[in-house]
Amino acid sequence: MPTWANMLEFLKGDPAFFAKFVDMYPRFVLHRDVKQLIGVLLSTRSPDEGLFALPFPSPVAAHACADFISATPRTDGKDPLDPSTLSITSLNTTPPVTALFFPAARMMDVVPWWTITGRGLSSRAAEAALSSIANTPLAESPLPGPETPFTSPAHDALRARIAQLLNRAQRQGSPYVAAGDVHLYQTGMTAICAAHTALLHFRGTKTVMFNLPFHSTVHVFEYFGPGVQFFPLGTELAALETYLESEAAAGSPVQAIWTEIPSNPLLVTADLAALKALAMRFEAVLVVDDTIGSFANVDVLPEADVLVTSLTKSFSGYADVMGGNVVLNPSSKYYTYLATHFNGAMEEMFVADAETLLHNSADYLARTAVLNRNAQELAKYLSHRATLEGSSVTRVYYPQVAETKEHYEALMRPPTAEFTPGYGCLLSVEFTSVGAAKAFYDHLYVHNGPHLGAHLTLALPHPKALYDKELEEVREWGMKEEQIRISVGLEEVAELLITFMFALTKADEAEAARDLVKEKV
Structure with missing residues (x-):
């Protein structure tokens, strides 16, 4: 979007304008390799069916998307799709790809889930799948069983590097982080979704967002779970305390307080010590997203129970790969409980993406x-x-x-x-x-x-x-x-x-x- 006029065209959402993009941020505009793979997927269906398809790294992700877009009512306010118009197919590609087919006319009602959760197939996985199709004819395959975390030596080395960086030059009170406390996801938004989903099992009550986060973060809290109370200035500590008191008195104590250090885009830093005190008093989990501050610069683990980072940003640093992590603070009173709920769900980072993140983050x-x-x-x-x-x-x-x-x-x-x-x-x-x-x-x-x-x-x-x-x-x-x-x-x-x-x-x-x-x- 090199000019203000281009940005205004982008805001109109005209498909013809979006068709001009070669590449953009992959959660917002489908990557060229993903588009090519979608073309191959659609070639397996008759054009008369009027379908479109989105590829996912697992049946679990595809079914989660289908469940969301067909729910009645939908939590995002859009019209639900008829479940009978949806179909899910796993294919014999390497890596395995699961496709969700739906009416092409409903594209704009499906894409929000892809955009907000970040759980779509990565461009490198799409590239690898296309390469495998060139050698083996595309065919349907039985849906695989329950997923296990995507693992490789690169995943292990990446977890170890993140742990090592978190353990260097620590502030007083910061815990030792083991590589096993680092959980990897295909995007930063997937990491946020994974943390929020685990916390829903913790208490299933409202979430607090304290200061301005990345735009999609609040939507995760709005669309998945009982809702969010938003304190956008990041300085409303008295109002936050009053809210926490009222929720506790009503028998629905807040499950988690989230904050970004600092906020996006106004760069306000919340008083993390004060948030920690409130979180402890009301027994809420304190989650900190340090993406903008970056864990090279700031150490939030003396306060945070859970750390979330988009590895796509300065950790990778070269704008050519996506990823995210959730780190569980081993000194948190909630560590044992949370660790049982971070059991591989949504941990679907493709091997080549882990390898690229490992390579990029060396400097x-x-x-x-x-x-x-x-x-x-x-x-x-x-x-x-x-x-x-x-x-x-x-x-x-x-x-x-x-x-x-x-x-x-x-x-x-x-x-x-x-x-x-x-x-x-x-x-x-x-x-x-x-x-x-x-x-x-x-x-x-x-x-x-x-x-x-x-x-x-x-x-x-x-x-x-x-x-x-x-x-x-x-x-x-x-x-x-x-x-x-x-x-x-x-x-x-x-x-x-x-x-x-x-x-x-x-x-x-x-x-x-x-x-x-x-x-x-």
């Missing part, structure tokens, strides 16, 4: 140091621009300049000779008007899209792109159409500053022109 600390430095320099420069007379920049959102800076810094790992922690790769910048934000975005010659933590700098009008129909509501949370989210990459700092200077000049010019028109009027 995780070195890359994170550069991401930290570049983002810090850019935030410093943008903050300076905000102080200049006539500047179109009004505010910068970054953990180091946030009002909640002390909460973030309390979670930072101690510096070592190997690595000094920083404030992460993500920041947001706010402009005086939508026109200035548009001019900035249209002239900011970096990559564009919803990803973050990559080797290349990425920009996105995050509130507009993800909350277009809710802009009035989210403005009360601090998100505005005038904001652009920036995920800073590994480019040279001087190169980045020159790129941003040019775009900021265009934003200033647009704002000056707007002021001139207002004067004439």
